[in-house]
Amino acid sequence: MRIVPAKRLTDALSPPANELQECPYAAVVVGGSAGGMEALSILLAPLPADYPLSVLVAQHLHKSDDEYFARHLDARVSLHVTEARDKEAAEPGRVYVAPADYHLLVERGGTLALSIDPKVNWARPSIDVLFESAARAWADALIGVILSGANEDGAQGMRLIRDLGGRAIAQDPSTAEYAVMPQAAISIARLDIVLPPEAIGDLLVKIALGKMKIHNRLESGNMENNR
């Protein structure tokens, strides 16, 4: 793969030598905490109902959420949003949200799984739990996105996504209600694609059209785990 030194979004995107016939990615995982809900609805807004990737979300929620978050999001975006169900296959064009008080994991083969394992980073659902299992399931066909939040959940998951060949994008901390979470991911997973939520949404649409691939310019810094 060609590595393009990227300073701006346009550099992070590259039309491949022979234009890609189809989208090389299977899924997008998104993690957020405080301030993440708003960013998430902005990010999902431009994605059309026939979006060819599955979108999986781990957003920190109060355990009394009772599917409110999924319904709220479903009403605001074109894609169909539901709570993830155990053993359900992740379909393209759908958004699956981790239920409050459960971890969401992905099995190899792309089936969703829930667990009540102990909290990770004081959170259930934990973003790291989703990202790490998704990275193992989808490897280089995965895109990870980390949004606003006040703790460091998701940073290790982003690093594994990169180590296994996937792509990783952070919300620009200056646009985040709470900068800690994207900032941690940027430094721990050495992220160089850092954008406001609107631009992340646009980028996800372009990628899906198959015209673009994204490149993380910096190495993830953990090459021993690499392919």
Added chain:
Amino acid sequence: MTTNDIENIEVDLLLEAIYRRYGYDFRSYARASIDRRVRQFLSSKRIQVISELIPRVLRDEEMFSELVQYFSIPVTEMFRDPFVYRAIREKVVSLLKTYPFVRIWHAGCASGEEVYSLAIVLAEEGLYDRATVFATDFNDHALENAKEGIYPADRIKEFTRSYQEAGGTGSFSEYYHARYDSAVMNTALKKRITFASHNLVADHVFGEMHLVFCRNVLIYFNRELQNRALRLFTDSLIRGGFLCLGTKEDLQFSEVADEYEAVDLKARIYRKKVG
């Protein structure tokens, strides 16, 4: 082949080794959770590569039993999902009262918080003295803890709140006494509970039940093993008996779906059809 693919083979081999050496079958468990727990165990033991664990588990029973603890980390709380216990009070208890005695199987009771929650509901509803509760788990260590019924005092506040939300009619403090930093469940709550080792992967039905209570166990199984467990529950339930699953588990895509009607869908309470 990537490292990621190789690690997948390593976990396959580890589970196969455990099965052939010790008879515990984790091959039908939901794999992503097993993967996580194997990795946690590795880092606790400072072992770098999953393969290195295989000979150690094969030759060292102590290593195996430590690993099994990781595979069955008990994660539960008193009155988890209070509305479920409220639904049991409101929709199940009155029917159970029509029987001269009631047999209840709590499958996968882990460290026992939920079996004591159920016992409290039965006691407050005047059903406990006619009830026999079988609380089973494959993890003997967890069963020992469940039998002792001693929980950290710092969780009592949360348990008390859930007890109230679950429709508790008394005061939660009546059901335990404090000892140092712990809360010890009252002996009276234990007198109708039989704790026993039972493995849903390999063991069979052991009696006729009026209620089977099995929450957040099936999510750790693959579809095939889920169906095996659900078949056991169905064979064990009397006609008109109740099944209560975890709030994110359901019968919809299972092989026994047609044999039940829903009593409370949100609380995942089903009733085995009479006809």
